[in-house]
Amino acid sequence: MRSGAACSDTPHGGPWPRNRRCQNCATGQAFCIMRTHGPQKHVAALACWLILGTLGCDGVAASDEGARRPVLFVVFVDQSLSLQPDREQLEHWAAAAEHRVFSRFRAGDALYIYGIHDQSGAAASLFSETPRALPPDADMDTTMAIRREVAAVLASGRSWLREALQSSVRSRQTRLLEALPRIRKDPERAREALFLSDMLESTPELDLERSRLTDQNMPELVAAAVARHRLEKDLLAGVSITCVLDSPRIGAPRRTNDRRTLECFWRMVLTGLGATLVSFDSDYR
Numbered sequence: 001m002r003s004g005a006a007c008s009d010t011p012h013g014g015p016w017p018r019n020r021r022c023q024n025c026a027t028g029q030a031f032c033i034m035r036t037h038g039p040q041k042h043v044a045a046l047a048c049w050l051i052l053g054t055l056g057c058d059g060v061a062a063s064d065e066g067a068r069r070p071v072l073f074v075v076f077v078d079q080s081l082s083l084q085p086d087r088e089q090l091e092h093w094a095a096a097a098e099h100r101v102f103s104r105f106r107a108g109d110a111l112y113i114y115g116i117h118d119q120s121g122a123a124a125s126l127f128s129e130t131p132r133a134l135p136p137d138a139d140m141d142t143t144m145a146i147r148r149e150v151a152a153v154l155a156s157g158r159s160w161l162r163e164a165l166q167s168s169v170r171s172r173q174t175r176l177l178e179a180l181p182r183i184r185k186d187p188e189r190a191r192e193a194l195f196l197s198d199m200l201e202s203t204p205e206l207d208l209e210r211s212r213l214t215d216q217n218m219p220e221l222v223a224a225a226v227a228r229h230r231l232e233k234d235l236l237a238g239v240s241i242t243c244v245l246d247s248p249r250i251g252a253p254r255r256t257n258d259r260r261t262l263e264c265f266w267r268m269v270l271t272g273l274g275a276t277l278v279s280f281d282s283d284y285r
Contacts, residue, residue: 070108078197080174096284108133117171121178127160237274
């Protein structure tokens, strides 16, 4: 008797021709349940679910596709001279991007990667791609084509991210505030931004590497920074922002502003623009 089998045009091959979309998933994955009789039918269905759970990692997971709103992911990579991350730090940031962005990327999502430097507001994106969304009635060929698109975006995005992290070209200024408008409005997608940075704005107008923040001067500095960059009040309405900081090496000079003070500053800036600061820590989990 026939049991669950792979479609003949899948990477795993299979003895059976494609006959219809899998009866256990809504996305038409590359595995089908053939006609079975008796207990074997339940075994085949279970096998299909296990296989699809594995295949879902490349962006067309049955449990996720259509179950959530598409997302616009924006990743910012600090490329300033003041930040000289070692190999361990680079791997940590790459893992943070994997956890926060790449592992969650799905068909219909959008991905942008930008550098943070002295031209943060003007430089072109390092990477930008938007694979097609998966139609609810997609046939097998369309599903597989979109899966390939998503896989290609993920491969290229990971490569560009590592290249940005390892760049030997470093800027003397760190213009984080100028980068905020790069989180573009997108009525079709939720918006999430990931900053891989020490979050130390360093410009002639505001130098958080040298100027100490206090409870007294912080509101004034925040208001001046927002006004100087002409940041509109609802610029980041609905945006979720995660900042994964660096971990200073043992014995490194103590910074002028500690993590808690910097978090207070950025929370005032971001929430004032309508965003939610999800996390501000070196731990990305």
